[in-house]
Amino acid sequence: MRAVRLLALPALLVGVWWAVSGSTFYLPDPVTVGRAFAETWFSARLLDDVLPSVGRLLAGYALAGVLGVALGVPIGLSARLRATLEPVLEFFRAIPPPVLVPLIMLLAGIETPMKVLVIVSGCVWPVLLNTVEGVRALDEVLSDTCRMYGVRGQSRLRRFVLRGASPQIMTGLRQALSIGIILIVISEMFASSSGLGFTIVLFQRQFQIAEMWSGILLLGLLGLGLSALFRQVERRVLAWYHGGGAGIGSAG
């Protein structure tokens, strides 16, 4: 019964896909797309296009995470600094990240550094602002307790500040991940000679419709895989917060 419930709708959707696919040129049937997927991506392309894209994404994302937390902690701790920088940060956050692609292309060319820079410049804001928010909202009683017990410096930072702010930091990192995926694809579609985004646009321009769909499918799977991976990491990092990992609450 459970299996039926789980699979009924997906089966129905694939059925509809199959039924519709005969009537239009733009939508090949599932088998054709599946075959194109296997032929296209289980080949040298996996090494040449997919892995470098994912590598750039992860490099930029990690850099943005470190930068966001490193800048967010001092800003969150100082009320004056926060009041001074808040409008500036809100402005930078309000810029839709994709518009930075043409600008950064101008500054850094179209090679790997440009793409990493684009990802950093887009992903850093949600991490930074959420870190500021998390550090600002730290429990004052705990803060006083730390002072009383002489917990300071490194130890205070690690055990109290970063720990206490980690739920917010993880929220920022989750937002940054979806922005990062958008940016890596766009930066490759915009100007590139390799990578996932470039390849998919190339298929589209050459009217290789089944291959194009297989690329859309791959991007979907990539998004799905990365968000599942993120949930695992989040569950580990925030196990203390959710009460021994007894399931993650519905807080979105």
Add this chain to the structure above:
Amino acid sequence: MSRPGLPPKAAALVRAGHGLVGLGGLLLLLEAVPRLGLVDERFLPPASRVLATLAAELGTPELWAALGATLRGWALGLAIAFAAAVAAGVVIGIVPGLRAMTNSTVEFLRPIPSVALVPLATLLFGPSLGSTLLLVVYAAFWQVLIQVLYGVAAVDPVAHDTARAYGLSAWSRVRHLLWPTALPYVMTGLRLAAAVAFILAVTAELVIGSPGLGAEIQVAQSSGAVPAVYALIVLAGLVGIAVNAAVRLLERRVLAWHPSVRSEAAA
């Protein structure tokens, strides 16, 4: 700032003063760095020139047409996604068993980045409003749907049973019980969706070339008009701030009766 002994109004003023200092500092920095030759002026024009370019651009009808096109794609896409997501969320929420049936599909489709649909949009619609709408609607739909589902799940079971016992029809249960409960969640969904929709509207223009701010940026960049690129990016940021502020205002209006907003206003 939580400075003790200062009345709230004065504290807000001090805070705004600090904010102005921050903005002024940024402008000064962006003026000084290229003027002192730390970065080539060709790549980073001084802030004054960028702002002058922005002012000049704001005097041209083309810019306003582009801005209008962007906002139209944003608003139309957001409205379609919102209506569809609320309708789908309520139906999934109230029909028993439907939630369990759709769960796996929703969780599968939701993380798919909507930029994956760029080639499809190009193929189907080319550089037009249709492409923008496809990306915007897909991205915004899931944000709202998830929040509606949370909201529907938050209905108090006792209140629900009471409404049934008193013989309220299905429609009045939705109207008087489910909708007020879900509304704060729905508004959160709308706020998240509005921000994402703006990003995707600009993206569609930038990558596919649908008319709008993004297309203008692309044209300015490929013709080497660097100050114009910066000016348009500043404008995009300002529009982003306006979009966020507008949705927040709407949220506060719509939820004026809700305890979370009431207490905020009283403080």
